[in-house]
Amino acid sequence: MSPTLFFLLSGEHKTLPAAEVRAILECENFDHREFKVIPKLATVKADPGCINTVVRRAGMCEAAGLLIFQCRDVKNEILRSASDPIYSNYLNKGERFSVRVQRIFGSSRHLDRMELQSRIGNMILRSVPESRVDLRNPEKEFIGVIASGRFLFGNLTARRVNSALNRYRPKEGFAPHPSTMKPRLARCFVNLSRPRRGELLLDPFCGVGGLLIEALIIGCRAVGSDLDPRMAREAIRNLRRLGIEPEGVLAADARAIPCPTIRSISTDPPYGRGSSTMGSNPCELLGKFLAEARSVLSPDGFLCLASPSDVGVQVLGYDAGLNVVESHVMRVHRGLVREIVVFTRDRSVRKG
Ligand SMILES: C[S@@+](CC[C@H](N)C(=O)[O-])C[C@H]1O[C@@H](n2cnc3c(N)ncnc32)[C@H](O)[C@@H]1O
Structure with a gap:
């Protein structure tokens, strides 16, 4: 069964960035299903092998990775969901990692981004032996996105190289x-x-x-x-x-x-x-x-x-x-x- 992937989209247009990701999946022949879009974010079930291709090809996709969990924008629900995943599937013993939470278009102001970052970061520290937080130079990046009444959390595995576009x-x-x-x-x-x-x-x-x-x-x-x-x-x-x-x-x-x-x-x-x-x-x-x-x-x-x-x-x-x-x-x-x-x-x- 294919995992769920997420694509962080640029906000320069409402519909074009997601349409571009979908077009790339289609023309590169990646089987995919359940393509869903919320502002500045698309999720889809597909082979993770498509992530680098999409990010390299797209003009309007900033980054992408594997979705770990998603839930409603309710603090207790987020923390409960964040305690379930096996983080060692994403992070090796002794590796440096970062957790960043971003809010799309001012969504869900009742959630404190910094608090979520630090509490989820601590859960990861406890579950992966000898792992360390390093926001500047992480070996693995985790990202939380607050958007449209939802909280999505994932392991970011590819970022766009801007110089290739400019x-x-x-x-x-x-x-x-x-x-x-x-x-x-x-x-x-x-x-x-x-x-x-x-x-x-x-x-x-x-x-x-x-x-x-x-x-x-x-x-x-x-x-x-x-x-x-x-x-x-x-x-x-x-x-x-x-x-x-x-x-x-x-x-x-x-x-x-x-x-x-x-x-x-x-x-x-x-x-x-x-x-x-x-x-x-x-x-x-x-x-x-x-x-x-x-x-x-x-x-x-x-x-x-x-x-x-x-x-x-x-x-x-x-x-x-x-x-x-x-x-x-x-x-x-x-x-x-x-x-x-x-x-x-x-x-x-x-x-x-
Ligand atoms: C909007 S510009 C294209 C800009 C281009 N996409 C770019 O990013 O550089 C339209 C071009 O169509 C050309 N053009 C006008 N009439 C044409 C025709 N009948 N056949 C082919 N080109 C034509 C013009 O000379 C002009 O360079």
């Missing part, structure tokens, strides 16, 4: 365009289109290559195109500066994709505001692109894209013969609310 550091030389997506969101887009490692991902509105970079970093192959040859050239330059090679970046129209069948398309078409549609009507361009995407998408393929929420991209996709798998709304600023939609051609794929 490509804006000047020494790395990436030259973003004002329309370039932030790396975490770009990574999430890539994951939502569910490419497997080694598989090809296409961005047919690639701009200066933000999405292509994220796909290449997680071990996919990537191909991009942009109608503006200057953008395509800049994408190639950006990728080379980071020392990564795409399969190809071309100057081409997304309404005539120069590519045979493909399983993953992830893209951010122009809205005619910050980025240019190069003279086309944004809605017409989107409609024609969706029909073209449908014609190159493999039957088990996924397309993830964003569009202003008032455009009605789900209906345009439906008209083009695509099926909606999931949709997320994201407020960018007062004048722009984005809808991020994942489409597939396969009608049997789960609707979420």
Whole structure:
């Protein structure tokens, strides 16, 4: 029987971080069940072997580990539950460990985090011989999370390495365009289109290559195109500066994709505001692109894209013969609310 795992999600969006974790489990073929989400946290029954893969791939997952127990946010219940586990399953004799308790969005103010940390820490000390508390340099980390009327306690086994995501550091030389997506969101887009490692991902509105970079970093192959040859050239330059090679970046129209069948398309078409549609009507361009995407998408393929929420991209996709798998709304600023939609051609794929 699979243990329950927990994933600490970044709080930058309500639904995208959990959707990204689920997409990674799906495309990496990890059997999983009972996927549950509370604010900033997801739990799922799955093989712990998936933890490192998810944390390495995801843009919006901070850390993950094995859930040890969960209960209501009632102090006596928490302390009673904390006295049951066999902590030597997680911590070896003589090892240094830390216990930290965090509160999500100010939940359950009646609980004292410090008290819980120290009382659970003492239980672990008593149950594992010669173990020591070391908050600075622990060999094992335990984490308690207070959220949505619950207390969850687990052994944290993987943390995201931020440097792998932050490509804006000047020494790395990436030259973003004002329309370039932030790396975490770009990574999430890539994951939502569910490419497997080694598989090809296409961005047919690639701009200066933000999405292509994220796909290449997680071990996919990537191909991009942009109608503006200057953008395509800049994408190639950006990728080379980071020392990564795409399969190809071309100057081409997304309404005539120069590519045979493909399983993953992830893209951010122009809205005619910050980025240019190069003279086309944004809605017409989107409609024609969706029909073209449908014609190159493999039957088990996924397309993830964003569009202003008032455009009605789900209906345009439906008209083009695509099926909606999931949709997320994201407020960018007062004048722009984005809808991020994942489409597939396969009608049997789960609707979420
Ligand atoms: C929002 S930007 C893409 C930004 C990119 N995702 C990134 O993070 O760097 C949209 C891009 O679509 C390009 N574009 C406009 N019309 C196009 C078309 N018909 N076919 C392909 N690319 C087009 C623009 O030149 C622009 O670079």
